Amino acid sequence: MNIISKYCSIIALTAVITACGGGKESEKGQRPEGSGGSIRIVEVSPPKNLFPQAITTQIEGMIAGQIHEGLVRLNPKTLEPIPGLAEKWEVSEDGKTITFHLRKGAYFHSGEDGKQGSEVTSADVKFTFEMLSSDRMTNMHFATVCKDRIVGANEYFEATTKGQKAELKGFKVIDKHTFSITLNNASSIFLQILANPVTSIISEEAYKKQFENLRTGAGPFIYDTKLSTPKRVVLIRNENYYGKDDKGNSLPYLDSVIIDIVNSTEDGLTAFKEGRCEYVGSIPSNAVRSIVEENIKDFENNPPAFILERSSEMISQYYVFNINKPPFNNVKVRQAFNYAIDRDKIIDKVLQGQAYGPGSYGITPPTFEAYKVGDIIGYNFDPEKAKKLLMEAGYPGGVGFPEISLIVNSGNTRNNTVAAEIQRHLKENLNVNITFESLSNNEKYRLQHKGLGHIFRDGWIADYPSPESFLSVFYGEPVPADTAKTSYPNTQRYVNKEFDKYYKMGRDAKSKDSSYVYFMKAEQIMMNDAPIMVLWYESNYRLISSKLKNFVVNPLRYFDLTRVMIGTPEPLEKKK
Numbered sequence: 001m002n003i004i005s006k007y008c009s010i011i012a013l014t015a016v017i018t019a020c021g022g023g024k025e026s027e028k029g030q031r032p033e034g035s036g037g038s039i040r041i042v043e044v045s046p047p048k049n050l051f052p053q054a055i056t057t058q059i060e061g062m063i064a065g066q067i068h069e070g071l072v073r074l075n076p077k078t079l080e081p082i083p084g085l086a087e088k089w090e091v092s093e094d095g096k097t098i099t100f101h102l103r104k105g106a107y108f109h110s111g112e113d114g115k116q117g118s119e120v121t122s123a124d125v126k127f128t129f130e131m132l133s134s135d136r137m138t139n140m141h142f143a144t145v146c147k148d149r150i151v152g153a154n155e156y157f158e159a160t161t162k163g164q165k166a167e168l169k170g171f172k173v174i175d176k177h178t179f180s181i182t183l184n185n186a187s188s189i190f191l192q193i194l195a196n197p198v199t200s201i202i203s204e205e206a207y208k209k210q211f212e213n214l215r216t217g218a219g220p221f222i223y224d225t226k227l228s229t230p231k232r233v234v235l236i237r238n239e240n241y242y243g244k245d246d247k248g249n250s251l252p253y254l255d256s257v258i259i260d261i262v263n264s265t266e267d268g269l270t271a272f273k274e275g276r277c278e279y280v281g282s283i284p285s286n287a288v289r290s291i292v293e294e295n296i297k298d299f300e301n302n303p304p305a306f307i308l309e310r311s312s313e314m315i316s317q318y319y320v321f322n323i324n325k326p327p328f329n330n331v332k333v334r335q336a337f338n339y340a341i342d343r344d345k346i347i348d349k350v351l352q353g354q355a356y357g358p359g360s361y362g363i364t365p366p367t368f369e370a371y372k373v374g375d376i377i378g379y380n381f382d383p384e385k386a387k388k389l390l391m392e393a394g395y396p397g398g399v400g401f402p403e404i405s406l407i408v409n410s411g412n413t414r415n416n417t418v419a420a421e422i423q424r425h426l427k428e429n430l431n432v433n434i435t436f437e438s439l440s441n442n443e444k445y446r447l448q449h450k451g452l453g454h455i456f457r458d459g460w461i462a463d464y465p466s467p468e469s470f471l472s473v474f475y476g477e478p479v480p481a482d483t484a485k486t487s488y489p490n491t492q493r494y495v496n497k498e499f500d501k502y503y504k505m506g507r508d509a510k511s512k513d514s515s516y517v518y519f520m521k522a523e524q525i526m527m528n529d530a531p532i533m534v535l536w537y538e539s540n541y542r543l544i545s546s547k548l549k550n551f552v553v554n555p556l557r558y559f560d561l562t563r564v565m566i567g568t569p570e571p572l573e574k575k576k
Contacts, residue, residue, distance in 0.1 A: 030249055034565045035253040036254070040276065041258065044263070044264060046231070062559050066221040066561060067221060069220075071089075071194050076554055076559070085102055095187075095510060100179055100181070102120060116240045132198075135160045137486070141198040143478035150183060151169050185509075187508070195558075220237070221237060232261070235256060236256045254561065265413075269543075272545075279544050283541040288308070307544040308542070308543060309542045313461070314555045316359065318533055320457075321532065322453060325451060332393040335389050336393065337426065339382045339383070341425050343358030343536060358535075361375075363523065363534055371519070373467075390430055397431055401430075405453050406456075407453050468503075474526050476494060476500050549564065
């Protein structure tokens, strides 16, 4: 999922004293001791869309994933698929047909707080996949979920472009609670894809009333329309959620989740220091040392009051070239820029070591076992090679090279400091000038889609735990010929038939090992073409209060809040 603003966002959880305390007897069942209360999530960029099929940022996916639910969920510890709205499934011998059995007694929200809506049925699932296979402006994920995967999805999409009716041949309703999905090829990753919030099951009845403003889902929390504002999203406990823990207690444990929009990651850290949150998902690198030094006793307590965790993530940070506009329509210019950047210096000087490593290989981060990203030949710092390539492109010593604009998203001072460092590298090593501008996520995203700029800051968090998620960003077949149409996720509109061939072979491979072989070939082709400048692979510092229970962090940033419990936090300021 796109992180035009994702990494500049901060995910923090903070206690709000609303019904904290012991176990509760809810209207629909018992909850264990320690249930209740609220947590607050602090974000920098506001969600633009909460309609599942339109979401493109991590914060949108996180919120939508609490309101809505898909057929499959992920175990937050292992990231393996587990039952969601589908309580079980069977896979045919050839691996192509999956028969799903919906839970009986799983209901949508009614749209009114605390009220039970209609039951989730096979008809709703059919409606959802027909929408995911339709040519609609708000369907951003046809290429990820359905294209070339589900039998008949391509033909269905083509028919909708012409306003014609069609049948999604790969989807068969068996009865009210049973259906099957037939794939063109057996897939080792399809179930994980179904756990992505973009595939959440949509109530046909609710959609026909609310359309893309849909806030009615089947998830563990309900969107509170009365308390939510442009700066705050309030989610309240779904009393009718089907989920139970292994002792039969009703899920979720929390009463509510509150997402507040703040101005910067520094503001998120301040919230933690003042005791207004228990979890900070991304700490400004320049604050790590002071946090440790000022609160060393808290970390040394047994148990510690706070945990400072550092781990790698399924995230890559990079700049996108506008490859359809001079001078970056010249591959040698793109390669020259890649060789002119000292990524190690950026990590040491600007990030203060807060990265898994420099982006010297491919787009895929080194977080997938057996995927040998180190074998991808990328770009190390080589200023002499950079100068030679720029000369071959017609700009010896940078003479005649136009001034370049770089657009980064606001909300994180790190974006500006990285841009300033890269600006310096390009001037010193290529004698070229770039200017950079910090814009809101929505404005930057608009300019990027329209190709109104030279370079854009970007990044990618895996939508599902596979290198395929990163390579899907460069899949060229879904790129519309009409430049007025949105191209997502391939915003750079990169098209290479050889890349597409190997990408599809990897996507359709029966085993993970064989898919990795083809993905490696595709990734090398893309890196040779250099439509992007990979900067670093993400590693993150997190602050976690010991008051936060059952909260699991993972490299996918997949949040399951159904079993989270929370106590009352004690501010850092009081502990000094």
